[in-house]
Amino acid sequence: MNKAVQGAIGIGLLCMSAAPAMAAKDISKLPVVTQELVAPPFLPKHDQVAKGGPKVVKVRMVTEEKLVQIAPDGTKMWALTFNGTVPGPLIVVHQDDYVELTLVNPPTSTMSHNVDFHASTGALGAAGLTLVAPGEDVVVRFKATKPGVFVYHCAPGGTMIPFHVISGMNGAIMVLPRDGLKDHKGKSVRYDRAYYIGEQDLYLPKGPDGKYKSYSQPAEGMADMLEVAAKLIPTHVVFNGAVGALTGDNALKANVGEKVLFIHSQANRDSRPHLIGGHGDLVWQGGSFNDTPITNQETWFVPGGAAVAALYEFKQPGLYVYLSHNLNEAVLLGAAAHMNVEGKWDNDLMEQLKKPNEHSTPAMDH
Structure with a gap:
């Protein structure tokens, strides 16, 4: 700046306190x-x-x-x-x-x-x-x-x-x-669960030994951190404060048939959330609920300094990965979360017809 x-x-x-003010409405x-x-x-x-x-x-x-x-x-x-x-x-x-x-x-x-x-x-x-x-x-x-x-x-x-x-x-x-909330046809829509995912870019300074520096208080590392940040290359991009914060025992949960609302914010950089194995059934672009949500999105966009809401009804059980589809940031820097979904598998939506290294049985001629 x-x-x-x-x-x-x-x-x-x-100067905010010096500005003239109109009388507030009586909300008592x-x-x-x-x-x-x-x-x-x-x-x-x-x-x-x-x-x-x-x-x-x-x-x-x-x-x-x-x-x-x-x-x-x-x-x-x-x-x-x-x-x-x-x-x-x-x-x-x-x-x-x-x-x-x-x-x-x-x-x-x-x-x-x-x-x-x-x-x-x-x-x-x-x-x-x-x-x-x-x-x-x-x-x-x-x-x-x-x-x-x-x-x-x-x-x-x-x-x-x-x-x-x-x-x-x-x-x-x-x-x-x-x-x-309303869907793309103006009909009421409810969510069964909602999760808030705050994405954070971090800029941690390293010393001559290649290790991240430690400081006794926040202000002590301020100049070093801003020097790293000025290059616009984060050392970590994480969900909810740390690498792996939403994985393992802290993975998000849902059941087949539930509608889940994901609220995703990024106060500083653009992001591209994606749910591997799922979609954004309804996505409120720019986060505005006054606008008609777009439908069936594979990946949605969160501008830096904004939050976006996306809703998905889970169809299949299993492990899902919710990540930034800048895959370098997701895999190398930490911008990924896990979601465990329970329920009955639907072979109509997906079925494994042949396992790895399994020889299929040739059909017999008649």
Whole structure:
């Protein structure tokens, strides 16, 4: 980011409180609910179709700077997080609900943090109203006017913006239509399960010995990390914070006949999700639920700084791989997840007619 852009963002953050304000609508009579956020890939409890009118949905996020392992070889990094996870938790509300966020930066932090909600309107996505130093907290409320899935991320200004984002400080919010999702024919569609997959590109510096460097606190490695990031070549591309985070015992699960909604975000780079052995029955391009979903996609596109939703009804049991179909990133850098599906096999859809090295029996002449 050049100095002019850094300066503009910095001035914007400083001047938000000086802007004249119109009186807010009286929402004091609206129902108030508290949403308990959960760690990805799971979603908080929610209704797919809204019950009643708009609500005030209270959520609480605590910033946490923590040393985490991001690869099986023991490689670690200082993660900057919301609620201790990479990505941060998925928030779920309905269109025209009000999101009331309490953002807490504990005194143990070493940096200031804030949050830019791509789903919100004004004040740099609330980044201009939420900047909190260690030991501070802030409360902000915004109206969720656009239905869809959207990224949120930390954006403290200047070079701190890319540093915080590539250190894991991002997540997503899903704003459902009040009457629920619709398919390409305008008919209501429901999901049996939903999973949130946050893709993260990492840029870890190496020392002269070829090993990844270690640091005593996040800021100590900032210059080295930004130097690597400036070359735009990630050292790791991972789902949900680490290589293999969604494999083995942590693999996603479903049953044959279930419709599964995948919410996929990438706060910094483009991505191309693909489900090996399945499809995107319905894909909401750009994450907008106002738009008609496209159908029967083999691979879908997530622009950097966005989230996209895709729904698939599983037809066959077995192991599926959900990955970025930049196969270099999936296989070599870590952008892959596993999904175990249980149920009865359908030979009409696929059948093995000859096993490897098995000689077929010649037909007899009559």
